[in-house]
Amino acid sequence: MGTPIIEIKDLRKVYRIGSEKVVALNSINLTIEKGECCCLLGTSGSGKSTLLNMMAGLEKPTKGTVAIRGELVNAMSEKKLARFRQDYLGFIFQSYNLLPSLSALENVSLPLTFKGISRRVREKRASKLLEAVGLGTRIKHKPSQMSGGQQQRVGIARAFAANPEIIFADEPTGNLDTKTTIEVMELMKNLARQKNQTLVIVTHDLEIASYADRIVRIRDGNIEGIEVKHMNESVGVVK
Numbered sequence: 001m002g003t004p005i006i007e008i009k010d011l012r013k014v015y016r017i018g019s020e021k022v023v024a025l026n027s028i029n030l031t032i033e034k035g036e037c038c039c040l041l042g043t044s045g046s047g048k049s050t051l052l053n054m055m056a057g058l059e060k061p062t063k064g065t066v067a068i069r070g071e072l073v074n075a076m077s078e079k080k081l082a083r084f085r086q087d088y089l090g091f092i093f094q095s096y097n098l099l100p101s102l103s104a105l106e107n108v109s110l111p112l113t114f115k116g117i118s119r120r121v122r123e124k125r126a127s128k129l130l131e132a133v134g135l136g137t138r139i140k141h142k143p144s145q146m147s148g149g150q151q152q153r154v155g156i157a158r159a160f161a162a163n164p165e166i167i168f169a170d171e172p173t174g175n176l177d178t179k180t181t182i183e184v185m186e187l188m189k190n191l192a193r194q195k196n197q198t199l200v201i202v203t204h205d206l207e208i209a210s211y212a213d214r215i216v217r218i219r220d221g222n223i224e225g226i227e228v229k230h231m232n233e234s235v236g237v238v239k
């Protein structure tokens with residue numbers, strides 16, 4: 001066992017719409033270790049995004065706790081959370097979420113502006129990252145001037161810009177073709193490995209999940225099983 005970085009205990013989320021109740025998460029217990037690449041795998045509506053959003057403090061649980069680096073995320077004020085996210089978390093979205101009026105370089109350096117880093121250093125770091133994701137010749141391009149795969153590589157560079165300890169990605173390859181999906185998955189894994197960063201990736205696709213060190217299967221708001229990938233790439237059921 002490595003060092004736990006995310007600890008989820010008895011996590012429950014019930015949505016109420018009028019008189020109707022939707023149990024999105026039943027009672028989740030899960031520990032994610034520092035440096036691991038963990039995939040949350042399940043069909044649409046199984047509760048994956050709800051779980052990811054609660055880990056990142058984007059939603060409050062109905063019951064239970066989420067601790068990151070030993071700090072209770074569910075108990076933080078909005079102000080504390082905003083700071084905590086800037087310091088420790090990175091996000092990659094299915095729809096890239098780049099700012100359309102900004103260049104690739106500006107999009108990637110944006111998260112660093114909140115950290116009191118000088119413009120020169122920000123731009124240097126951003127252009128190094130864009131080079132690392134294979135976009136060294138596209139730094140002045142706007143999102144609309146790039147393909148989906150290129151935009152997501154900008155999204156990846158942005159997520160890693162502030163060197164977060166944890167990167168959350170919700171269906172990051174959902175809008176990409178097979179070849180680009182493979183490139184994007186490899187890129188995220190390789191970048192994360194370099195600095196022992198933790199990756200939590202949501203997907204409905206077993207092939208994508210097979211990139212992970214560990215697959216957590218979610219079904220109807222429960223953990224159905226956990227599969228650990230061994231060094232020889234075979235997958236064993238742990239549960």
Ligand SMILES: Nc1ncnc2c1ncn2[C@@H]1O[C@H](COP(=O)(O)OP(=O)(O)O)[C@@H](O)[C@H]1O
Nearest residue numbers: 015022024042043044045046047048049050051
């Ligand atoms: N804001 C919300 N209000 C009401 N129900 C929601 C909300 N978000 C998610 N749900 C419901 O919770 C369940 C899990 O949703 P979600 O976590 O988005 O699933 P997944 O990401 O696995 O597709 C679904 O039944 C969904 O309809």
Ligand SMILES: [Mg+2]
Nearest residue numbers: 048049050170
């Ligand atoms: Mg989802």
